[in-house]
Amino acid sequence: MRRILTPLLALGLALLAAPHSHAQTPDRKTAISLFGSAYQYKGSLGSDFWKWNRNYYGPGIAINRYLSPGLDLGLQGSYVKLKGTQSAATFFSTNVVNVDLALKLKLNNGWALKEDAVVQPYLLAAPGYVHMSREGQVRGANVNENKSYFDLFGAAGINFRLSDGIGLFVQTGQHIPLNANIDGEPIRDSDKFDDRYLQHTVGLTIAFGKPKDTDGDGVPDRKDKCPNTPAGVAVDPTGCPLDGDGDGVPDYQDKCPTEKGLATLEGCPDRDSDGVRDSEDACPDTPGKPELKGCPDADNDGIADPNDKCPNTPAGTQVDATGCPVVLDQDADGIPDNVDKCPGTPAGARVDSVGCPLAIDSAVQKLQVPIRFRTNSTVIERRSYPTANRIAQAMKAHPDYQLRIIGHADSRGTDEFNQALSERRAEAVKRYFTNKGVDANRIITEGRGESEPVAPNTTPAGMSRNRRVEFRFEFAPAPAPQP
Structure with a gap:
């Protein structure tokens, strides 16, 4: 044997x-x-x-x-x-x-x-x-x-x-x-x-012989409960893709493979069940709106509650970026209707502080070109000195004009920071003019933050154009002497 x-x-x-x-x-x-x-x-x-x-x-x-x-x-x-x-x-x-x-x-x-x-x-x-x-x-x-x-x-x-x-x-x-x-x-x-x-x-x-394995995952078709698994995907003994967190979404499709989540959110969790995955939800514990990154908007004005400074605005009211009502300017002359003495001013007309047209000397109007600044700076660039000097001379030559200085910023930084930076830039230019002998009472400053870009903030050149101070000459005749 x-x-x-x-x-x-x-x-x-x-x-x-x-x-x-x-x-x-x-x-x-x-x-x-x-x-x-x-x-x-x-x-x-x-x-x-x-x-x-x-x-x-x-x-x-x-x-x-x-x-x-x-x-x-x-x-x-x-x-x-x-x-x-x-x-x-x-x-x-x-x-x-x-x-x-x-x-x-x-x-x-x-x-x-x-x-x-x-x-x-x-x-x-x-x-x-x-x-x-x-x-x-x-x-x-x-x-x-x-x-x-x-x-x-x-x-x-x-x-x-x-x-x-x-x-x-x-x-x-x-x-x-x-x-x-x-x-x-x-x-x-x-x-x-x-x-x-x-x-x-x-x-x-x-x-x-060799068992038939259509999807090539190493599990024969006869035992493969998931016979169409994509090539290269790791599978368990039944031929189904691995699902480490057990949420029903295979690891290779799971955007959050270590956290149990929802199939509708590609395997990511959503604690407040508002349809926005927690990793992208600015308010992950409070149900909100997807378009507001998961934050609520109680007054439905389009401004998320955490950023809404006027949270109880009546329905249908036009609001600004802070959620507060916008004062209308129907003739688009820059003067709100509630103080506009000339509400029907033609489009493009220059107006005074109460919205009435002014006749500014065309040669002076040509001086209304922006002054540039470096990033996060209030220092006037040297190349803008000649322009600033000509504006100062025009103010001295025209005592019936006042000058409105409007500061702007690019989009880097928060809204609050850029608003303050634009205001400081306007004040820096005002000091330049007062040092040149211009009466400070004839100069008005304001800041617009990053809200009025003149170029996209997607390139260095565009952001450079947005870091600016603009000028607007306004007619402001001296008050008649009192008898």
């Missing part, structure tokens, strides 16, 4: 290391079994059943095909030489070749045991063909004969799943070749079962 099993085991281990070798499953349906068997004869010369010192050994091979979780079909062949001696005049030596069509009933069919269980019991029914070539004598007479018979073979066995590619099986069964005469004894019983033999088998089963 050892001489037979040793080469079989070596062959099995070699096949295990070969590529595309897998356990016989619905994905890997074809397998080859190599085995060695111990045979025990029973007939007219006696019985060797279960007498292990009376074994005769032989090799075998089988080709198996998976049919269903509970059924395999196989074609197997085996060989043995059976011998027996009763006396010097009565003995036999019979070569036996079996070819059987085996139907295997597997008990690891998913009911009691899983299909991929380590221990896999089965029953075998294998009718087939046996050819016997006998040499011998019975009471001194030659009984040499070559003959074939129909063979009935039944067995029970256990397969041990060693790996995805190899199974080791042990099996015991009985062959009943109908009407066979193994030992050549001419005196027979009346039935067809005089001569028979047991076959005790140990073997290796090697399955071949």
